Amino acid sequence: MPLIHEEHFRAVENLLYEWARAVDENRVEAICELMAPDGRYTVQSRFNADRGLPHALIDARSAAQLRDRIRSMRLANIYEPQHYRHTVSGVQIVGGEGAQLQVRSSFTVTRTMELDGTMKLFAAGQCEDVVEVGGAEPLFRSRRFKLDSRAVETLLVIPL
Amino acid sequence: MPLIHEEHFRAVENLLYEWARAVDENRVEAICELMAPDGRYTVQSRFNADRGLPHALIDARSAAQLRDRIRSMRLANIYEPQHYRHTVSGVQIVGGEGAQLQVRSSFTVTRTMELDGTMKLFAAGQCEDVVEVGGAEPLFRSRRFKLDSRAVETLLVIPL
Amino acid sequence: MPLIHEEHFRAVENLLYEWARAVDENRVEAICELMAPDGRYTVQSRFNADRGLPHALIDARSAAQLRDRIRSMRLANIYEPQHYRHTVSGVQIVGGEGAQLQVRSSFTVTRTMELDGTMKLFAAGQCEDVVEVGGAEPLFRSRRFKLDSRAVETLLVIPL
Numbered sequence: 001m002p003l004i005h006e007e008h009f010r011a012v013e014n015l016l017y018e019w020a021r022a023v024d025e026n027r028v029e030a031i032c033e034l035m036a037p038d039g040r041y042t043v044q045s046r047f048n049a050d051r052g053l054p055h056a057l058i059d060a061r062s063a064a065q066l067r068d069r070i071r072s073m074r075l076a077n078i079y080e081p082q083h084y085r086h087t088v089s090g091v092q093i094v095g096g097e098g099a100q101l102q103v104r105s106s107f108t109v110t111r112t113m114e115l116d117g118t119m120k121l122f123a124a125g126q127c128e129d130v131v132e133v134g135g136a137e138p139l140f141r142s143r144r145f146k147l148d149s150r151a152v153e154t155l156l157v158i159p160l
Numbered sequence: 161m162p163l164i165h166e167e168h169f170r171a172v173e174n175l176l177y178e179w180a181r182a183v184d185e186n187r188v189e190a191i192c193e194l195m196a197p198d199g200r201y202t203v204q205s206r207f208n209a210d211r212g213l214p215h216a217l218i219d220a221r222s223a224a225q226l227r228d229r230i231r232s233m234r235l236a237n238i239y240e241p242q243h244y245r246h247t248v249s250g251v252q253i254v255g256g257e258g259a260q261l262q263v264r265s266s267f268t269v270t271r272t273m274e275l276d277g278t279m280k281l282f283a284a285g286q287c288e289d290v291v292e293v294g295g296a297e298p299l300f301r302s303r304r305f306k307l308d309s310r311a312v313e314t315l316l317v318i319p320l
Numbered sequence: 321m322p323l324i325h326e327e328h329f330r331a332v333e334n335l336l337y338e339w340a341r342a343v344d345e346n347r348v349e350a351i352c353e354l355m356a357p358d359g360r361y362t363v364q365s366r367f368n369a370d371r372g373l374p375h376a377l378i379d380a381r382s383a384a385q386l387r388d389r390i391r392s393m394r395l396a397n398i399y400e401p402q403h404y405r406h407t408v409s410g411v412q413i414v415g416g417e418g419a420q421l422q423v424r425s426s427f428t429v430t431r432t433m434e435l436d437g438t439m440k441l442f443a444a445g446q447c448e449d450v451v452e453v454g455g456a457e458p459l460f461r462s463r464r465f466k467l468d469s470r471a472v473e474t475l476l477v478i479p480l
Binding site for chain 3: 281
Binding site: 001002006009046047087089090091092104106108121124125126148149150151 | 330334335337338340341344345354403405406407408409428430432434436437438439440441457
């Protein structure tokens, strides 16, 4: 069983929660500050990830690339107003070397359409993260959202 | 990023979990003991809350008023037997002055009808709480359930 | 309100998360290592549990019996490929005698079918666990998944 990593656990957990809250509060830009400038953010299906297939729904290879994508969401994409609600659970530190910790958590995202209030279980899966704890505040070195489903019904406009 | 507030975090988290468990175990009356006598409990849509609109689905301005509402639920309301199941996640202490802490968390509520067993994602949103940690046990000074959806399909009989 | 049990809390929480992750990562066999050899694992409806009715969907009276059931799932059962995703929340230590702790948590399970990607809120309820903390690592003395719904639509092939 993974060690408890009492020393860093709360800071790591808080980092994951901060990301989720930024997206859910429609402050999506703020997630770029939570990853290392040369970090990586990926949203991929479990099916592809387990087979080592490279295709991903989102694959940002730096914080700047993620920032660009969010800007295009704000400026260019036309989509129905909607809110995400993350449920993050089961946070575990499953390994680590030096100041880089391997972190696992489960997530579900409920999406609510603003106009008619329809709620829908939109996405579910596991996060595979590497968190750097060497600096003043912990940062994501890499985040991978692995979706349990291969089918995401609509365009994934807002990052998870 | 919010501070970790290691000192009070577990006690605050436990208070939130205790509230959810009291409702889910059909011991709804017990939540009145978890708020300050002159505390406030509100259930409001995100739409109204973000615009400063006062309309709320429930707005109890004291523990006694909440107790009255629960009593009327037990005695007067006629509704199909049902269970709630809260998922509380992402608990963060985001600020505080003295012994009053600002707390955020995400919730979803799954409702199961007792007769036919139908399960439904019933509500999702964010809790904005002020928790007092000065006394023997932490208490809610105020609790606001902000629903992501403007449309709550049926009468909200049981408090969230 | 239950005590905080700071000393054991993180280890107990981690044990619950490890169980959920083993099932969700399709390493179901690993859960047998998380319970005492003569422990008990039960999945039962809230309706039956609250009335003291003995009927259960699964009732394994030892780790070996659970292991057998999982082997039969792997070898004999024919079912559509599917993934579970647990959301575990509200972990509380509500009592305990010596090294045996009474633990409560809420769970939901989202099921995703591998072929067409359909996601469904599959199960919701409460875990009533007894966790032994006397040994090198905590172990489940008993686990009871109490389902809020009496109706589980399909055969419960994979343990929760």
